Amino acid sequence: xxxxxxxxxxxxxxxxxxxxxxxxxxxxxxxxxxxxxxxxxxxxxxxxxxxxxxxxxxxxxxxxxxxxxxxxxxxxxxxxxxxxxxxxxxxxxxxxxxxxxxxxxxxxxxxxxxxxxxxxxxxxxxxxxxxxxxxxxxxxxxxxxxxxxxxxxxxxxxxxxxxxxxxxxxxxxxxxxxxxxxxxxxxxxxxxxxxxxxxxxxxxxxxxxxxxxxxxxxxxxxxxxxxxxxxxxxxxxxxxxxxxxxxxxxxxxxxxxxxxxxxxxxxxxxxxxxxxxxxxxxxxxxxxxxxxxxxxxxxxxxxxxxxxxxxxxxxxxxxxxxxxxxxxxxxxxxxxxxxxxxxxxxxxxxxxxxxxxxxxxxxxxxxxxxxxxxxxxxxxxxxxxxxxxxxxxxxxxxxxxxxxxxxx
Numbered sequence: 001x002x003x004x005x006x007x008x009x010x011x012x013x014x015x016x017x018x019x020x021x022x023x024x025x026x027x028x029x030x031x032x033x034x035x036x037x038x039x040x041x042x043x044x045x046x047x048x049x050x051x052x053x054x055x056x057x058x059x060x061x062x063x064x065x066x067x068x069x070x071x072x073x074x075x076x077x078x079x080x081x082x083x084x085x086x087x088x089x090x091x092x093x094x095x096x097x098x099x100x101x102x103x104x105x106x107x108x109x110x111x112x113x114x115x116x117x118x119x120x121x122x123x124x125x126x127x128x129x130x131x132x133x134x135x136x137x138x139x140x141x142x143x144x145x146x147x148x149x150x151x152x153x154x155x156x157x158x159x160x161x162x163x164x165x166x167x168x169x170x171x172x173x174x175x176x177x178x179x180x181x182x183x184x185x186x187x188x189x190x191x192x193x194x195x196x197x198x199x200x201x202x203x204x205x206x207x208x209x210x211x212x213x214x215x216x217x218x219x220x221x222x223x224x225x226x227x228x229x230x231x232x233x234x235x236x237x238x239x240x241x242x243x244x245x246x247x248x249x250x251x252x253x254x255x256x257x258x259x260x261x262x263x264x265x266x267x268x269x270x271x272x273x274x275x276x277x278x279x280x281x282x283x284x285x286x287x288x289x290x291x292x293x294x295x296x297x298x299x300x301x302x303x304x305x306x307x308x309x310x311x312x313x314x315x316x317x318x319x320x321x322x323x324x325x326x327x328x329x330x331x332x333x334x335x336x337x338x339x340x341x342x343x344x345x346x347x348x349x350x351x352x353x354x355x356x357x358x359x360x361x362x363x364x365x366x367x368x369x370x371x372x373x374x375x376x377x378x379x380x381x382x383x384x385x386x387x388x389x390x391x392x393x394x395x396x397x398x399x400x401x402x403x404x405x406x407x408x
Contacts, residue, residue: 003045004028008037019045024094026087041110063101063128069157071101076150085146086112104128117141131294132156132277139285149284156280160273163363167269170367177378181385186221188389193218196393205400210392253302257330261373265366270304271335272359279352289316304330 002023008016016037022028025042032039063071071092078088089109096102104125111121119138122129133153140149197215200207207215221228242248257263257270274295281291289312296308311324322340325331335355342351 002028004042005045006032006042007040008032008035009040010037015040026090026094029090039113041113063098063104065157065161067098067101068128068133069154069161071105072150072154072157076147076154079150080147085118101128118146131297132281135286135290135294136281136284143285145285152280152284156276159276159360163269163272163360166363166367167265170265170370173371174374174378177374177382181378181382184382185385185389188386189218189221190225193389193393194222200396203396203400205396208392208395208399210388211395214389214392250302257301257303261370265363265370266301267330268359268362268366270299270301271331272356272363274299274304274308275335275352275356275359279349279356282349282352288321292321307331 004020020028029039075088093105108121119134119141123134136149136153140146243252257267278291278295292308292312296305299305307328307330311321314324315321320343322336326336338351338355342348
């Protein structure tokens, strides 16, 4: 049994404050309504805090994509069943098992109860509800099809999450393999090679060029570790800082799209995201200029963002969308021509969905082929590095064996 503190208003306008015991928030609300009161506020009375409670941080206002998908689907189901929005939110707040999202939904409830639109209430949490989410909810409120919009949102979030998982799985193996190769290389150069250098100095033999190069690199790594180790550790934060600048970010985005093998994959992902997001927004009733602005902001690549922004300005001047996109080399001719056909036939969102489906399939195929190609490539690279080091170490030993054989 929980205790709730309430403020209510009676039919004559007088306010009443007090506490009420109930199992759930909904039960407490219903009880107050049965008494003929209008609920102004209703808060659960927190349990008494312990002496060390101040050490416990407040729950962060955050939610994972999976939490947001579940929230969206459940909200759509209840609204579709005719349950008022406020009651739907109260049910979701009651059954939320994570403190972060529970806190957010509770704050949204208070805003909606105060007369704020749902789209405006969720706009205060940009880390949870994206621009796409907020604008689609706004379009759903305007059209009276909030339940339909919520279903589309859930499907959009699920497909986006699936695409992210595919890309993550494609990148995980090469990143781990490359990290292992670097660790093995550093370990050999720091611990193994110096031992052989001592042996070769004791034998007083002339070392071949590959062996001398290997020994010099090993000496530099062991003698100047204080120089290269911080540089290696700080390399990734440095790249991250550069990528956050306008020029640095633009250069990295340009470079990503031109990487061998991976560049083509990232371009397909970007086109798929553009098509899927744009189609979802248009189908939900968001105006085309507003949809283009949202799509540009969520593209994830500055080159593509610039192309979409330029296209938006041309559309505002009365030009078709396909013409400015076709003048930009980021979008393939097939994409721009299908968009042009969609504009002429009035079925733009349908053709955008077809483009998204095509590139989703292309991404899946690329990920599968990339995964099968990277494994032997990484094994071969590791073999070449280790084999090269072993060969450079063994060459002086072969020379010594030849010299001993000639003496005999």
